[in-house]
Amino acid sequence: MTSELAVTLQKGRGRSKPKEWQKGVVAEIIVETPETNTLRISLPDPSEFLPGQYYNIRIPMEGRPRPIQRAYSIGSSPKPNFSLIDVGIREMPGGLVSPVLVRGVAPGDELEVRGPYGNFTWTEEMGGPVLLIGAGSGVVPLMSMIRYQAAVGTNHPMHLLYSSKSHEYVIYRDDLTSLEAEHDWLLVSHTYTRDPHDSRARYHRRIDKEMVAEVARESGAKLAYICGPPDMVEDAERTLVDLGLEPEAVRTEKYD
Ligand SMILES: Cc1cc2nc3c(=O)[nH]c(=O)nc-3n(C[C@H](O)[C@H](O)[C@H](O)COP(=O)(O)OP(=O)(O)OC[C@H]3O[C@@H](n4cnc5c(N)ncnc54)[C@H](O)[C@@H]3O)c2cc1C
Incomplete structure (x- = not known):
């Protein structure tokens, strides 16, 4: 299936003008x-985005001549509404x-954002099964x-392998539980690195080669997306390529 969104973005790519900073308004904090x-x-000048993209946010800082900017991924789906973005x-510390x-x-605060x-993007025409790490x-x-696929109603199998310190530190905990209950195509495997006993997690250690190989085999992944600290991302990428995934089918985003 062709994604209208992807086509629109593709058409716009060649002649897109440089993006401008805009003043978003913080509508809610979760x-x-x-x-x-x-x-x-809430964005005054929203652009369609693809699932997996990020915005830059900059803030003024005392003693610095210019604002300091950092990248933050969008956690919400562009459908049905891309004028409100959730950044997590x-x-x-420090x-x-x-x-x-x-x-x-x-x-109610204003934040300067650009994007x-x-x-590092997935849309339904890229297919699956997809392994998300x-x-x-x-x-x-x-x-x-995940939210995008739920919004557009396709059903490519997605298996999320997700490492957190413990249950308390699982971002989107309740949403992931309900999405997994609602959609047969979604499977979530948690690993808790600082809680060796919690039975809500399948694993109780950092993501390693054996874990990645196990979930990759189970999911029959044709495509993989890996995001997080550079060491974890590089190790998981190497494991998947060693297992036979095409290097182009393994997409990565490193949070340096
Ligand atoms: C494409 C992309 C998407 C991203 N998306 C997200 C996201 O969705 N969510 C998210 O939380 N993050 C995300 N990040 C990471 C984010 O951009 C920032 O890097 C992160 O928030 C840290 O920024 P900071 O200014 O708080 O820390 P920094 O000031 O950059 O410092 C980072 C760490 O280094 C330490 N440090 C700084 N200076 C020194 C020093 N001189 N010596 C020793 N240690 C030092 C600090 O104590 C701190 O722990 C993303 C990064 C990229 C590249």
Whole structure:
């Protein structure tokens, strides 16, 4: 099936003008975990985006001549509404921008944003089965792909392997549980790295070669998306290519 959205974006790509900074308004804040908030941002000049893309956010900082910018993936689906975007931000202790976005922003505040950007994208015409591998906030763009498929109503098998510290730190916990209950095409395998006993997780260690190989074989994946810390992403990518996936079929996004 051809995605109208993908075609529209493809047509626009060659002649797209440089993106401008715009002032989004924080419409809502959703507390996801003790360290991660979703900021729901209303855009005055929205662009259609593809599931998996990101926006840059910049904030002024005392003592700095220019605002400081960071990239944040979109966790919401572009359908039915791409003028509201959800970004999921995990506070990095000692970081410049993420602590301000998690602790220092309130509904009604304006934030300067620019986007969308990125090629780490999935749409239904790319097919499946799809293996999604995420650690921590690396689940954010993968969630956009899952929510998108739920919104457009296709049913390519998706298996999400998702690493969190413990149940309390699972971003989108309730949403993932209900999406998995509603859709036969979705399977979620959690791994908890700091809770060796919780039976809600299938694994209780960091994502490793054996785990990736096991879920890849089970899911019969033809396509894979891996997002999170660079070491995890590179190791998982190598494992999947060693298992026989085409390198072009393994897409990665590293949160440096
Ligand atoms: C395409 C893309 C998409 C992304 N999407 C998301 C997302 O959806 N959600 C999300 O939470 N993040 C995402 N990120 C990561 C995000 O862009 C930021 O890198 C992250 O929020 C940290 O930014 P910061 O300004 O808070 O920390 P920084 O100031 O960049 O610092 C990062 C870490 O390094 C440490 N550090 C800084 N300076 C030093 C130093 N001199 N010596 C030792 N340690 C130091 C800090 O203590 C901190 O722990 C994404 C990144 C990319 C590239």
